[in-house]
Amino acid sequence: MSAPVTAPPGGPEPALETENLVKVYGSGASRFDALKGITLQIAAGESVAVVGKSGSGKSTLMHLLALLDQPTSGVVAMDGQPVSQLKPAEVAQLRNERFGFVFQQFFLNPAQTVLENVVLPLKIAGVPRRERTERGMQMLERLDLADKAGNRAMDLSGGQKQRVCIARALVNKPTVLFADEPTGNLDSATSRTVEDILFGLHREEGITLVVVTHDDDLAARCQRRLVMQDGMIVEETRA
Ligand code: ADP
Ligand code: MG
16 A cells, blocks of 8 residues: 655645545456555645656556546545546546646647647637637747647647647646656757746646656656656655
């Protein structure tokens, strides 16, 4: 069992909590226990890095926290409410309205324009076209990509693609941004720019950051680091 990992007493309410989170993939001979009982709290406005070797369960944990997958057992709670009590449509709405995602593999639609990629979450949320365009362009300006709005996503560099992903992740004004190896495919100078954008948002807008990373520099910039090993949190350090 992992030790409970908690936010400091008297700090802000936890935005996200888990209790004894277990994830098992497969069954029988191919059964794999990816998470072995994770209890943690993430305060609103906190920046948390999840670190550890490949295969230790970081992405699995992030997917469960981000409501992209369901645990085998245990609880994920958002603003104090267990998510399992919500209907699937409510979970989808919560995810779309409150969360932003940035992944290593970009997941852009290569044939669509930069702007079309960025406004996708707004489209899902039913925001009218005119407002989508307005908000999408604001976000692109902020990430210094306005001049690329009409380009196809496939025609961008890696660093530009990751900035498009960040713009898409932020266009719905999420309260929590999940990033899984956000700089994993970028050179070090571009990584630095992407990091500066993420931590700027964290500082200036109080966005909660949950970052899975192999990158020690990126982890060091977070207020808290959770070290995973074999499906458990084995260590926690604070800045
Ligand atoms: P990390 O992100 O730390 O590299 P993951 O959470 O991706 O680790 O994976 C943890 C373990 O669970 C790995 O051994 C991986 O092979 C296994 N795993 C991940 N996803 C699946 C899946 N969909 N089916 C079976 N095994 C999986
Ligand atoms: Mg991973």
